[in-house]
Amino acid sequence: MTTDTLTLARYHLLTPAGLDENDLHRTLACLLGHAIDAGDLYFQQRRTESWSLEDRHVKNASRAIQQGAGVRAISGEKTGFAYSDELVMPALLEAATAARAIAQQGGEGQRQVWRTAPRAPLYEPLDPLDTLTAEAKVQLLEKLDAEARQQDPRVTQVMVSLAAMQDTILIAGSDGTLAGDVRPLVRVNVSVIVEQEGRREQGSSGGGGRVGYGWFLDDDRALGYAREAVRLALINLEAVPAPAGTMTVVLGPGWPGILLHEAIGHGLEGDFNRKGTSAFTGRIGERVASPLCTVVDDGTLAHRRGSLNIDDEGTPTQCTTLIERGVLKGYLQDKLNARLMNTAPTGNGRRESYAHLPLPRMTNTYMMPGEHDPAEVIASVERGLYAVNFGGGQVDITSGKFVFSASEAYLIENGRVTRPVKGATLIGNGPDVLTKVSMVGNDLQLDAGVGTCGKDGQSVPVGVGQPTLKIEALTVGGTQA
Amino acid sequence: MPAITTCPTAPLPPREQLENLVASILAEARAQGATATEAAVSFGSALSVTVRLGEVETLEHHRQRGLGVTVYIGQSRGSASTADWRLEAIRDTVQSACAIARHTAKDSCAGLADPDRLAKDIPDLDLYHPWPLAAEDAIALARACEAAALALDPRIRNSEGGSIATHTGLVLYGNSQGFCGGYPATHHSLSCSVIAGDEAGMQRNHWYTMARDRNDLETPVAVGQKAGQRALRRLGSRRLTTRQVPVLFAPELARGLIGHFVGAIRGGALYRKSSFLLDRLGTLVFPDVVTIRERPHWPKALGSAPFDNEGVATADRDLVAGGVLQGYVLDSYSARRLGMETTGNAGGTHNLIVEPGPLGHEALLRQLDRGLWVTELMGHGVNLVTGDYSRGASGFWVENGQIQYPVHEITIAGNLNTMFKGIVAVGSDVDVRGGIRCGSLLLERMTVAGE
Numbered sequence: 001m002t003t004d005t006l007t008l009a010r011y012h013l014l015t016p017a018g019l020d021e022n023d024l025h026r027t028l029a030c031l032l033g034h035a036i037d038a039g040d041l042y043f044q045q046r047r048t049e050s051w052s053l054e055d056r057h058v059k060n061a062s063r064a065i066q067q068g069a070g071v072r073a074i075s076g077e078k079t080g081f082a083y084s085d086e087l088v089m090p091a092l093l094e095a096a097t098a099a100r101a102i103a104q105q106g107g108e109g110q111r112q113v114w115r116t117a118p119r120a121p122l123y124e125p126l127d128p129l130d131t132l133t134a135e136a137k138v139q140l141l142e143k144l145d146a147e148a149r150q151q152d153p154r155v156t157q158v159m160v161s162l163a164a165m166q167d168t169i170l171i172a173g174s175d176g177t178l179a180g181d182v183r184p185l186v187r188v189n190v191s192v193i194v195e196q197e198g199r200r201e202q203g204s205s206g207g208g209g210r211v212g213y214g215w216f217l218d219d220d221r222a223l224g225y226a227r228e229a230v231r232l233a234l235i236n237l238e239a240v241p242a243p244a245g246t247m248t249v250v251l252g253p254g255w256p257g258i259l260l261h262e263a264i265g266h267g268l269e270g271d272f273n274r275k276g277t278s279a280f281t282g283r284i285g286e287r288v289a290s291p292l293c294t295v296v297d298d299g300t301l302a303h304r305r306g307s308l309n310i311d312d313e314g315t316p317t318q319c320t321t322l323i324e325r326g327v328l329k330g331y332l333q334d335k336l337n338a339r340l341m342n343t344a345p346t347g348n349g350r351r352e353s354y355a356h357l358p359l360p361r362m363t364n365t366y367m368m369p370g371e372h373d374p375a376e377v378i379a380s381v382e383r384g385l386y387a388v389n390f391g392g393g394q395v396d397i398t399s400g401k402f403v404f405s406a407s408e409a410y411l412i413e414n415g416r417v418t419r420p421v422k423g424a425t426l427i428g429n430g431p432d433v434l435t436k437v438s439m440v441g442n443d444l445q446l447d448a449g450v451g452t453c454g455k456d457g458q459s460v461p462v463g464v465g466q467p468t469l470k471i472e473a474l475t476v477g478g479t480q481a
Numbered sequence: 482m483p484a485i486t487t488c489p490t491a492p493l494p495p496r497e498q499l500e501n502l503v504a505s506i507l508a509e510a511r512a513q514g515a516t517a518t519e520a521a522v523s524f525g526s527a528l529s530v531t532v533r534l535g536e537v538e539t540l541e542h543h544r545q546r547g548l549g550v551t552v553y554i555g556q557s558r559g560s561a562s563t564a565d566w567r568l569e570a571i572r573d574t575v576q577s578a579c580a581i582a583r584h585t586a587k588d589s590c591a592g593l594a595d596p597d598r599l600a601k602d603i604p605d606l607d608l609y610h611p612w613p614l615a616a617e618d619a620i621a622l623a624r625a626c627e628a629a630a631l632a633l634d635p636r637i638r639n640s641e642g643g644s645i646a647t648h649t650g651l652v653l654y655g656n657s658q659g660f661c662g663g664y665p666a667t668h669h670s671l672s673c674s675v676i677a678g679d680e681a682g683m684q685r686n687h688w689y690t691m692a693r694d695r696n697d698l699e700t701p702v703a704v705g706q707k708a709g710q711r712a713l714r715r716l717g718s719r720r721l722t723t724r725q726v727p728v729l730f731a732p733e734l735a736r737g738l739i740g741h742f743v744g745a746i747r748g749g750a751l752y753r754k755s756s757f758l759l760d761r762l763g764t765l766v767f768p769d770v771v772t773i774r775e776r777p778h779w780p781k782a783l784g785s786a787p788f789d790n791e792g793v794a795t796a797d798r799d800l801v802a803g804g805v806l807q808g809y810v811l812d813s814y815s816a817r818r819l820g821m822e823t824t825g826n827a828g829g830t831h832n833l834i835v836e837p838g839p840l841g842h843e844a845l846l847r848q849l850d851r852g853l854w855v856t857e858l859m860g861h862g863v864n865l866v867t868g869d870y871s872r873g874a875s876g877f878w879v880e881n882g883q884i885q886y887p888v889h890e891i892t893i894a895g896n897l898n899t900m901f902k903g904i905v906a907v908g909s910d911v912d913v914r915g916g917i918r919c920g921s922l923l924l925e926r927m928t929v930a931g932e
Contacts, residue, residue: 085565244930
């Protein structure tokens with residue numbers, strides 16, 4: 001790579017607006033003049049597109065450009081925030097004036113000299129929207145439609161979508177942070193409806209990452225999504241009502257790691273723990289999982305959907321150990337909460353856009369592999385549920401209760417996977433679910449690149465992963481009491 | 482203490498400026514070869530404040546602009562949007578939309594709404610009640626709200642804060658058939674979320690109020706006290722064993738069930754045959770105690786709109802009468818796909834009113850007799866293709882019509898088809914904080930999964 005991301009970000013965000021680093025100084029100076037401890041400016045340009053196919057044809061597509069700058073002022077635990085979608089000095093100064101009004105007391109903030117911390121990038125600073133021609137995008141969607149339809153005559157509807165985003169950001173902070181990033185992100189989804197004797201079921205599959213569209217063509221990767229969507233829908237045609245009650249649950253590898261995201265990850269975000277509102281508050285050093293469990297949040301995996309070169313406060317991402325052999329080790333921190341908790345940021349300060357405030361958020365959250373062959377794990381269960389695909393999940397971080405909904409699951413009877421059952425929601429208690437993990441497979445997988453996490457109304461892309469896991473007791477919300 | 486003096490929300494731009502923008506977009510699209518065009522221009526601004534444990538936590542000024550265009554070249558369509566109102570941005574945005582329309586397939590159903598359906602007279606629905614709220618007053622209100630919760634009981638140990646927000650916005654929609662309409666609207670809200678704790682653990686709960694006019698909001702003290710009471714009553718939650726019992730949905734959750742019904746009769750779900758309510762027009766979807774009306778023109782209501790997202794006039798209608806499905810929720814495109822007429826629902830429904838029954842909350846608990854009163858739901862376990870429903874729940878176990886104890890870490894499951902048909906009563910305790918107004922719903926039977 002010949003050009004670093006900060007230079008690119010300057011070129012795309014500041015140059016067209018006629019802004020330079022002196023203007024960043026002036027805006028920060030305006031922010032800091034009024035008893036503000038710290039502040040930052042977040043410039044962003046986001047280009048997105050999406051193409052969608054239904055009834056065998058691409059009938060709809062759209063493009064959007066969003067750009068602006070968010071200005072944040074911090075005084076103690078207080079945050080003032082304003083933003084502008086016009087990148088001109090008067091608008092920036094107006095936003096700074098509005099944001100700094102938060103301060104009533106507090107230290108006189110000092111602006112530090114710029115320091116930049118270049119690192120080897122985890123993804124190319126490319127523009128994914130332009131990595132295929134419009135004709136080739138249409139062809140790809142049509143090919144996925146054809147692939148799905150040729151799998152089985154019971155396929156009646158196929159919906160395919162292709163989406164890309166390029167986020168260019170620049171962060172200038174009073175602590176001297178000056179950092180930029182160019183973040184590509186692509187996504188394909190295939191969703192099908194199958195019909196048999198009046199019964200309809202759906203299946204969907206997809207993937208993506210911080211790459212160009214060409215990634216979907218490598219090894220016919222996207223064709224795999226079409227086949228997988230049909231496979232899931234056909235299995236659902238055979239599914240019988242799910243059982244209801246508490247039983248042994250085996251979770252498959254990969255996307256079922258949403259368990260870790262909901263049950264553990266959110267409860268370890270710094271803001272909840274600083275405020276003492278999480279069921280995990282004050283439990284660092286305590287055993288919260290079986291010794292088989294080691295869980296990390298790792299923003300440094302190349303090309304992954306949840307990865308970032310730097311977080312949205314300019315802190316380089318890292319691999320943070322959350323649970324080590326069952327013992328709670330650490331929290332996920334942004335700058336504000338790290339400072340207030342007297343610890344270091346972990347590169348987890350993320351925001352949906354310039355129009356939102358940063359919060360501690362996950363990146364890629366997964367469990368390290370264990371020793372067992374997945375077949376051994378299943379063979380050890382007399383009666384239980386084997387859940388391999390999931391929809392969404394949710395957690396109440398205060399009570400610790402979490403849910404996640406299976407979209408592909410089977411009964412285990414006498415150590416064998418038998419009938420498929422209808423989707424059911426699984427519910428448990430975050431601080432003790434992992435204490436019931438009795439076997440961990442050797443088959444760690446990360447998800448295909450489909451996750452989006454919502455918190456305080458802000459959505460950010462994330463990843464999850466895990467090996468096959470056996471949980472001795474989890475409540476399955478089927479209809480068969 | 483020095484006063485905080487900031488401007489409240491940004492003033493709305495003059496309507497004429499937005500009209501000119503719409504006209505420029507339409508002209509630019511025509512010049513670039515579009516045969517039909519629709520455009521929307523929006524401006525919104527908001528002030529929001531959160532106070533936690535008596536101290537200001539965040540003070541946010543929001544100001545958002547948007548501009549979106551859909552062009553048709555013959556029967557092919559393309560869309561693009563930007564936040565940039567400059568003329569060169571308009572030109573680029575139209576160009577993006579046209580470039581897309583040159584690659585999308587012809588679609589005989591695509592196009593603008595039929596001209597005779599466009600709104601002619603645009604009634605004033607009294608939706609604009611700006612609140613010139615200074616930041617220091619916003620802080621005082623949020624603080625009073627939280628303080629009322631914290632003062633309720635020593636077991637209220639922590640807080641996620643009291644919050645206040647005021648929004649004002651203006652959206653203008655125009656198309657190449659000569660329609661151009663828009664109106665300013667406001668909404669304001671006050672909310673509080675607190676945590677009660679005892680030896681057994683912590684329980685969080687919240688309450689909020691929302692209205693077009695600040696005078697229609699509940700008081701800060703009422704909101705704070707309700708949030709506090711709701712958190713306190715969850716202390717001592719237990720689990721239940723797995724069982725099948727009647728379930729009473731609290732009004733704010735009953736609204737969600739009606740939302741699932743609307744999702745299943747939406748045009749897009751119907752023409753894609755991805756709904757459990759296909760071909761059900763004229764048939765019983767609910768028992769005869771259920772009547773659902775759409776009333777788009779109620780003054781000040783949160784779901785009111787004089788026309789929909791494609792300029793089609795909205796009108797009163799009955800969606801469900803005596804349990805029988807009377808119509809679908811269609812925009813022009815989905816209507817054409819189904820060989821029907823648009824129902825003026827591009828963008829969604831406008832004030833759905835589930836006709837209240839005679840019984841209030843206490844009477845419904847007596848009718849429930851022995852079963853589950855659900856007050857919170859978690860997760861996304863709703864499949865609108867099959868109607869399968871399975872969600873995390875918490876609430877209260879009821880026996881002899883009396884609340885026995887709070888319950889949590891359970892699920893409730895069923896199928897929406899049978900759940901809808903199994904509605905035994907609609908409450909008179911209507912929740913008015915949204916586009917769907919509904920009282921409690923009592924359902925005959927669901928599976929509760931627990932220990």
